[in-house]
Amino acid sequence: MTMDRRVLVPIERPFVTVDLVILTVRNDRLEVLLVRRPATTGEPYPGLWALPGGFIDVGQDATLEDCARRKLREKTGVESPYLEQLGSYGSASRDPRGWSVTQVYFALIPDEGIALRPGGNADTAAWWSIPEGSTNLGMDLAFDHAALLTAALERLRSKVEYTSLPAFLLPREFTLPELQRAYEIVLGREVEKSAFRRRVLDAEVIRKIPKKTRLTERRPAQLYRLKDEANLKTFARAFGQGKRGG
Amino acid sequence: MTMDRRVLVPIERPFVTVDLVILTVRNDRLEVLLVRRPATTGEPYPGLWALPGGFIDVGQDATLEDCARRKLREKTGVESPYLEQLGSYGSASRDPRGWSVTQVYFALIPDEGIALRPGGNADTAAWWSIPEGSTNLGMDLAFDHAALLTAALERLRSKVEYTSLPAFLLPREFTLPELQRAYEIVLGREVEKSAFRRRVLDAEVIRKIPKKTRLTERRPAQLYRLKDEANLKTFARAFGQGKRGG
DNA sequence: ACTAATAAGTGGCACTATCCCACTCAACAG
DNA sequence: CTGTTGAGTGGGATAGTGCCACTTATTAGT
Known part of the structure; x- marks a missing residue:
């Protein structure tokens, strides 16, 4: 990043969150973990389902990925998932409270020994089944989360074509x-x-x-x-690795 | 994103920037646009070269991508480049001024009619040539920008294998x-x-x-x-499109 | 004009991964 | 012992690529 030196501390900073698209295979279906928004008045999208996520804790999280791992652990207890950054989404309108940016990660975890843990604010968490071949749940989600979920599913599908x-x-x-x-x-x-x-x-x-x-x-x-759980491998060939090296 | 209702306005927000990896082909080489950090005391990495970028202007930019387009336009005059989000990088340590998150975009532009425009703070902007086959410039850049550049080059190389x-x-x-x-x-x-x-x-x-x-x-x-400058196409085949549809 | 040089563009054969279908193998139920 | 089911194997047809030789269009030089 580069700071504009005219404004050392900009008047208004967008707020920053991390959201997670946590996927697993259960009941012969792809399922996604959602949490219910509190019904408290003053909260945006009360009672609607949303992706789990929240603010970065600048005291606790050293990096964005740490933050994502922490949230995943808090929700599911899973320690070492496949975790990949999907992208970031920021705009003036996606959150009624102001200009916001969210960093979306998607995690793939096995359906074994997962104990859903309600968050500190007593969220209700639940698995939702994604219709086969679909890229959405066919229902409204809070904020732009339906779009984020769709993006995650499209990314997953396209990567699956050539990875493990x-x-x-x-x-x-x-x-x-x-x-x-x-x-x-x-x-x-x-x-x-x-x-x-x-x-x-x-x-x-x-x-x-x-x-x-x-x-x-x-x-x-x-x-x-x-073989190597850390690095996912890529199959398929592509442009022509040729035999002359490269 | 999901807000933790206990803390409506978190005590400390990370600051958010957008950085650009602007690439073109010039002089039979891949080249990247860099700007020189001001030498003013108090500025981090004075005098070092960095990726162009800066703060989001919450009054001016409706979305992250708008912000990236604006900065590209301000620097190069290019209106409709190929622009893709590379990812975001956030940590407590990447900027000495505090917890920061940057959204990195990479842009591909043609080498025609580009007039480099110094930024509002009189940056020096220049094209730097990337050694063939290399994923870095072989020199230090400000912040973690050397790593960002490497990530962009790796992404570009891997996408080139199967796209236009x-x-x-x-x-x-x-x-x-x-x-x-x-x-x-x-x-x-x-x-x-x-x-x-x-x-x-x-x-x-x-x-x-x-x-x-x-x-x-x-x-x-x-x-x-x-044919269609908006959507880039993908070649290659992958997992088995089969003939039964899908 | 004719010829050489150079780069654009074409065609064909070998190789290899995939598609698709048929087959064998190992367990269980009755 | 036989039928059924799902695991696992093998082979011919097809299609994209690697490689290489060939033709075509233009300029420079004699």
Whole structure:
């Protein structure tokens, strides 16, 4: 950033928040975590559902991402999710209280051991199911949150085409059919089994768990785990890596 | 965003800025626009080069993007660039004056009719050449701007693999060899002519200009123009669009 | 004029990832 | 033992790309 030296402290600062689009796969559906706005008079959008989020605590949060992690932890107890910045949205009109900027993050977490914790202001938190193939919930959300959710879903869908993202929606150990199903749920369309397996296995993003196999109704399936949970990998080829190096 | 109702006006708000990574192709190189920080005492990073940017003017700018466009216009006179949000960077330490958040945009503009205009505070503005294949300038910049520049270059490179972005670095009318060269400059590697042409033409992102042809030293080349300058197109295939729809 | 040089533009074959379909394999139910 | 179901494999058809050789259009030089 660069400061305009004529105005060391600008007369009016926009206020800054962090909002989270927390997604998981539950009940064979993609679901998003929402919180209910307090019904208190004076509050904007009372009683409406909204994305979880809030102010940056300049005393507590060292960085924007820290702030997002803290809020996620407070709401779900999840410590190490897949967390990515979606973008920031700022305007004079998006919040009736004044010029505001929100930094939106989206998190992918597995549906295991999640205990929803009401926030300090006793929010009601709940999972909402996203219709397959849709990029919205078909209902109003507070502020511009419906648009933020749509942006997150579009980003997720487009990244899924060429990354291993859906693995973060599953428990640490999963089978290939489960992973395939996660792709299908996110993409909203069927995926061909044989091509899917080759693609995923050739990309070497997951590794077989030696002797383990899960007992189910039918033939047991091989279990896998993400190779490097920190970095998500990219498949597909693109422009022509060529053979002359680059 | 969601406001914590216990604190309607938080005690301390971070300050918010917008910074720009303005790129063009000049002199057969990718170049970035930088401004020099004032040498005034009390200013952070006096005399160092920085990305152009500054505070949001809550009275003038309706949205973040408006703010970015305004600053670009003020610096270069360019009205309709390719403009994309890169992300936001916020922390307690990135600016010595306090907790700050910057919204970084990157703009691609053609090198035609650009008159660099010194900012209101008489900044010195200049184009800096980025070494081919590099993601930095090899010198210090003010604040965390070196990191922001690197992020912008990485984003540009990765998007170039599957989009028509480099067309925005050229004048409205260009030849295929010129476009190919722009790709090569951005990617930092050579691109095969025949494959490049097929790829670009098949993607139908550019259209032939009927009878025009440019007079050069050798055989004249066909001129093209972007089909839809608003939306950039994506090539490449990805996960399996299949034929069952989706 | 004719020829050489240079860059624009075209065409074809090999390679490879995907699509799609058929097949085998391992467990369970009756 | 047989049928059913879902896991896992294999192969031919298709399509985008890498690579390379070829043709075309123009200028410079003799």
